[in-house]
Amino acid sequence: xxxxxxxxxxxSPPAPSVRGIVRLSGPGLLHVLDxxxxxxxxxxxxxPKVPDGQDSPSDHPRQGIRQAQELRGAAVHRGRVQFAGPTxxxxxxxxxxxxxxxxxxxxxxxxxxxxxMIGALPVVQAxxxxxxHCGARPAxxxxxxxxxxxxxxxxxxxxxxxxxxxxxETERELHTALRQLAGNLSHPVRALRNELxxxxxxxxxxxxxxxxxIEFIEVEQLRSSLESIRIRLVEILAQLDARGKxxxxxxxxxxxxxxxxxxxxxxxxxGADRAIVTAQAGTTRDAITARICTPExxxxxxxxAGLEELSDDSPRALAQHQVHHQLRSADWIVLCVDxxxxxxxxxxxxxxxxxxxxxxxxxxxxxxxxxxxxSEGADSVHLEGRxxxxxxxxxxxxPETLRALQEHLLSHLRSIQGxxxxxxxxxxxVRCRGELASTVECLEQALQALESGASQELIAADLRWAIDGxxxxxxxxxxxxxxxNVFSRFCIGK
Numbered sequence: 001x002x003x004x005x006x007x008x009x010x011x012s013p014p015a016p017s018v019r020g021i022v023r024l025s026g027p028g029l030l031h032v033l034d035x036x037x038x039x040x041x042x043x044x045x046x047x048p049k050v051p052d053g054q055d056s057p058s059d060h061p062r063q064g065i066r067q068a069q070e071l072r073g074a075a076v077h078r079g080r081v082q083f084a085g086p087t088x089x090x091x092x093x094x095x096x097x098x099x100x101x102x103x104x105x106x107x108x109x110x111x112x113x114x115x116x117m118i119g120a121l122p123v124v125q126a127x128x129x130x131x132x133h134c135g136a137r138p139a140x141x142x143x144x145x146x147x148x149x150x151x152x153x154x155x156x157x158x159x160x161x162x163x164x165x166x167x168x169e170t171e172r173e174l175h176t177a178l179r180q181l182a183g184n185l186s187h188p189v190r191a192l193r194n195e196l197x198x199x200x201x202x203x204x205x206x207x208x209x210x211x212x213x214i215e216f217i218e219v220e221q222l223r224s225s226l227e228s229i230r231i232r233l234v235e236i237l238a239q240l241d242a243r244g245k246x247x248x249x250x251x252x253x254x255x256x257x258x259x260x261x262x263x264x265x266x267x268x269x270x271g272a273d274r275a276i277v278t279a280q281a282g283t284t285r286d287a288i289t290a291r292i293c294t295p296e297x298x299x300x301x302x303x304x305a306g307l308e309e310l311s312d313d314s315p316r317a318l319a320q321h322q323v324h325h326q327l328r329s330a331d332w333i334v335l336c337v338d339x340x341x342x343x344x345x346x347x348x349x350x351x352x353x354x355x356x357x358x359x360x361x362x363x364x365x366x367x368x369x370x371x372x373x374x375s376e377g378a379d380s381v382h383l384e385g386r387x388x389x390x391x392x393x394x395x396x397x398x399p400e401t402l403r404a405l406q407e408h409l410l411s412h413l414r415s416i417q418g419x420x421x422x423x424x425x426x427x428x429x430v431r432c433r434g435e436l437a438s439t440v441e442c443l444e445q446a447l448q449a450l451e452s453g454a455s456q457e458l459i460a461a462d463l464r465w466a467i468d469g470x471x472x473x474x475x476x477x478x479x480x481x482x483x484x485n486v487f488s489r490f491c492i493g494k
């Protein structure tokens with residue numbers, strides 16, 4: 001695979017759409033664009049006249065796009081793509097926008113461009129074919145992100161997160177992938193690696209001056225630093241083991257207006273007084289979690305502060321941020337609505353359901369049904385199709401309704417249990433677990449050598465192995481097999 005090639009691929013999905021996107025990247029990008037794209041209105045230039053009988057982009061000069069070399073940073077050009085080569089549209093053209101990054105300040109770290117045009121599949125395919133005719137080659141799966149990795153724009157964990165973003169099917173999966181893309185694993189690992197590199201430098205500097213009896217770092221300071229790094233790595237490894245498992249417990253989040261019966265419901269389902277229950281609104285401010293265990297499935301039930309519209313900086317207003325955080329991590333949501341409320345706002349209910357559906361599937365729980373259960377017609381307020389989980393009627397004083405709600409939740413959680421994901425993508429957890437465990441083992445050996453008074457050469461060797469382990473996590477040290485395993489999962493164009 002030659003990284004000096006200019007590559008091209010359709011970046012938009014292979015389906016009809018309003019807009020189609022073709023992505024190009026490589027050192028020869030501007031040469032390809034000069035033959036592919038005619039820019040309009042750059043520096044006063046206008047369309048070049050195409051001589052009669054000439055339909056090949058290489059038969060006449062292109063004016064405008066080469067001017068981007070004189071620009072600093074990205075530029076956007078309006079123009080046309082003139083079709084040529086082995087395509088049924090040869091000799092015709094399509095209006096397009098060219099988003100150009102003429103230097104290494106791009107996603108791939110190479111000159112890059114995106115051509116945006118009407119999303120008809122024959123048109124998008126013809127643009128790709130014409131670009132290949134003009135000197136580009138078809139991109140391989142994941143090659144754009146692979147180039148971003150090789151140019152240092154992304155590390156390996158972040159590159160895996162790109163695929164996680166593409167494959168995300170729920171708000172929670174997307175949030176997990178975006179956190180990893182932002183560096184929630186890479187940043188602490190890189191910081192620990194840098195600390196180890198500094199410690200190795202001190203140890204090896206002492207080896208160079210062993211005859212002068214110069215000590216660049218005290219033994220106790222070295223021991224303390226190594227132990228601190230080891231503890232933090234053990235914590236990361238524990239998080240990796242806990243969060244990377246497919247059988248992570250689902251999270252069911254209770255939401256609703258103040259005094260809607262959320263805390264009472266949590267206590268009744270958990271069989272313990274986990275949440276304080278009072279008639280005063282705003283009693284619950286922090287999220288309270290109870291683990292519900294049944295013979296076939298366990299799940300975490302989370303009580304949250306009542307939904308309110310507050311604009312000040314009071315504790316109740318700050319609690320609303322915690323509610324939104326819990327909703328983003330939910331696998332299922334139970335919207336608690338007081339069935340005895342006289343002023344039920346149906347408009348609020350519909351708006352709330354629309355917002356909750358962007359986070360996770362939702363069930364309406366009509367609470368406080370202590371007397372005669374309301375008729376089925378009362379449940380119709382949720383409007384058919386507005387919730388994936390429908391609605392249930394429940395009273396904390398009627399055990400049969402609590403059992404019905406629990407069975408309702410279990411029936412839905414069974415279907416999603418295998419898809420629950422944690423704070424780290426599964427593919428990253430599998431790849432990194434061995435590297436981190438090996439790193440912790442090397443640090444323990446270095447600490448034992450330090451305790452027994454072993455030579456500084458042995459200690460430095462263990463620390464260098466530890467550095468290599470952390471380098472493997474973020475991709476500073478890699479093999480072709482690892483890269484093939486990671487990037488072969490991508491689709492073409494990413």
